[in-house]
Amino acid sequence: MNIRKPLTIKNLYKYVNDYDIFRFYCPGFEDVGKKFKSPFRSERKPSAVIYATSSGNLRFNDFVLPTMDSIEFVSYYFSLSFVEALKKIALDFKVSGLFVVDWGDTPLSTINPVRYNKTIQHATDTIIQIRYRKWQQYDIDYWNSFGITLETLKLFDVYPIDYFWINDNRIKAEKYAYSYNYYWEDNIYRRKIYQPFSENLKWVSNGGKIVQVEGVLTKKGKLLIITKGLKDVMCLYEMGYIAIAPTTEKTLPSKLYIDKQKERFKKIILFLDNDETGIQMSKKHSLDTTIPYILIPQEYECKDISDFVKKYGIEEGKKLLKSLKLNYD
Numbered sequence: 001m002n003i004r005k006p007l008t009i010k011n012l013y014k015y016v017n018d019y020d021i022f023r024f025y026c027p028g029f030e031d032v033g034k035k036f037k038s039p040f041r042s043e044r045k046p047s048a049v050i051y052a053t054s055s056g057n058l059r060f061n062d063f064v065l066p067t068m069d070s071i072e073f074v075s076y077y078f079s080l081s082f083v084e085a086l087k088k089i090a091l092d093f094k095v096s097g098l099f100v101v102d103w104g105d106t107p108l109s110t111i112n113p114v115r116y117n118k119t120i121q122h123a124t125d126t127i128i129q130i131r132y133r134k135w136q137q138y139d140i141d142y143w144n145s146f147g148i149t150l151e152t153l154k155l156f157d158v159y160p161i162d163y164f165w166i167n168d169n170r171i172k173a174e175k176y177a178y179s180y181n182y183y184w185e186d187n188i189y190r191r192k193i194y195q196p197f198s199e200n201l202k203w204v205s206n207g208g209k210i211v212q213v214e215g216v217l218t219k220k221g222k223l224l225i226i227t228k229g230l231k232d233v234m235c236l237y238e239m240g241y242i243a244i245a246p247t248t249e250k251t252l253p254s255k256l257y258i259d260k261q262k263e264r265f266k267k268i269i270l271f272l273d274n275d276e277t278g279i280q281m282s283k284k285h286s287l288d289t290t291i292p293y294i295l296i297p298q299e300y301e302c303k304d305i306s307d308f309v310k311k312y313g314i315e316e317g318k319k320l321l322k323s324l325k326l327n328y329d
Contacts, residue, residue: 005099006099007083007086007087007090007099008086009071009086011099012086012089012090012095012099015093015095016089016093016095018057018058018069018070019032019058020093021070021071021073021074021089022050022058022060022070022073024092024093025073025074025077026039026050026060026073026077027039028046028048029048029050032050032051032052032058033049033050033051033052034049035047035048035049036048036049038062038064039077040062040064040065040077041064045169047062047063047064047166048060048061048062049061049062057069058070060073063126063166063204063205064201064202064203064204066248066250067248071085071086071089072085072250074088074089082280126166126167126188126206127165127166127167127188127189127206128164128165128166128189128191128193128204128205128206129164129165130161130163130164130165130179130191130193131161131162131163131164132159132160132161132162132179133160133161133162134160135150135159135160136160138175138176139160139176139178142176142196145310146231146234146235146306146309146310147235147238147239147306147309147310147313147314147317148231148234148235148238148306149238152234152237152238153234155216156180156213156216156230156233156234156237157180157181157182158178158179158180158181158230158234159178159179159181160177160178160179161173161177161178161179161193162177164177164179164193164204166204171201173193173195174195174197174198174201175197176195176196176197177193177194177195178193178194178195179191179192179193179194180192180193180194180212180230182207182210182212183210183215185209185210188206190206190207190210191205191206192204192205192207192230193205194231205247207247207248209247209254210247211244211245211246211253211257212229212230212233212244212245212246212247213230213233213243213244213245214244217242217244217264218242219264220264220265221242221264221265221266222265222266222267223241223242223265223266223267223268223269224242224243224244224261224264224265224267224268224269225241225242225243225244225268225269225270225271226243226244226245226246226252226268226269226270226271226272226291227243227244227245227271227272227304227305228245228249228272228273228278228304229245229249229304230245231306232245232271232304232305232306233245235305235306235309235317236271236305236321238314239314239317239318239321240318241321242265243271249272249273249277249278249281250277250281252285252288252289255289258289258291268291269291269292269293269294270282270285270286270291270292270293270294271293271294271295271305271324272285272293272295273303273304274295274296274297274298274302274303274304275303278295278303279295282295294324296308296320296324300312300320305317305320305321308320
């Protein structure tokens with residue numbers, strides 16, 4: 001008698017791998033490191049690529065959306081929850097009968113997919129270059145709406161731009177366009193392009209392993225907040241708090257880095273977005289690291305602290321942060 005296993009990522013990956021999933025679901029994908037047209041928008045020149053990480057896992061990147069692993073891709077492409085994406089993969093690859101889950105009336109099978117044994121080649125790192133422009137009053141007004149001053153923007157190395165290049169492709173920046181400048185890593189300068197009102201290219205990043213704002217951290221402190229992005233970091237700074245942000249909220253800095261921060265700061269708190277992804281990641285990261293998390297209460301209808309300040313003002317933001325932080329005193 002076969003004992004079926006719970007449907008988890010770990011168990012699913014015993015029967016199907018990243019390459020199988022991307023080849024099955026991602027239109028245009030032919031091989032690792034080879035560019036193809038993004039399935040999420042119309043484009044004349046291919047920009048998307050599925051590349052291999054240093055650990056050998058595959059990720060989708062089209063330099064517009066956040067990078068995605070194979071299951072996240074299926075979730076986003078078909079507008080499914082994470083669990084629904086797992087179910088779809090198990091059904092489509094005909095391994096659903098191996099798992100304990102309610103499959104409804106769908107016929108089950110235990111046929112395994114063909115394996116992929118080719119050696120994975122790493123894709124070339126993306127180089128992002130920029131051309132600065134002068135600060136305009138509309139730039140200052142935009143950032144001031146979140147309580148962020150020009151002095152803070154300069155401190156955190158954020159500047160307006162009028163052009164940027166993704167490798168050799170020149171792109172005219174939109175009216176509101178900014179470069180978050182990070183630092184050199186593996187002979188590549190890491191930065192993020194942020195165009196807040198863009199419909200097609202809101203941000204582009206080659207963030208690598210960087211931790212945003214690491215270079216501005218104090219040597220020691222009472223509290224360190226790990227939040228989602230640099231805008232929230234700067235907003236928190238304006239209210240007197242020290243914060244950092246990983247390249248994405250789905251991936252925290254390494255355990256070694258977190259352990260070092262625990263030596264530098266008396267307390268660390270996670271403060272991610274109050275949306276489905278942010279809540280899921282808050283719970284996951286808290287379990288993985290034993291770091292407590294806080295969220296903006298639902299009644300405020302704001303997903304992050306910068307949105308809260310824009311809606312309610314910086315003084316109300318200070319009051320909110322004090323009440324949330326005190327839950328862990």
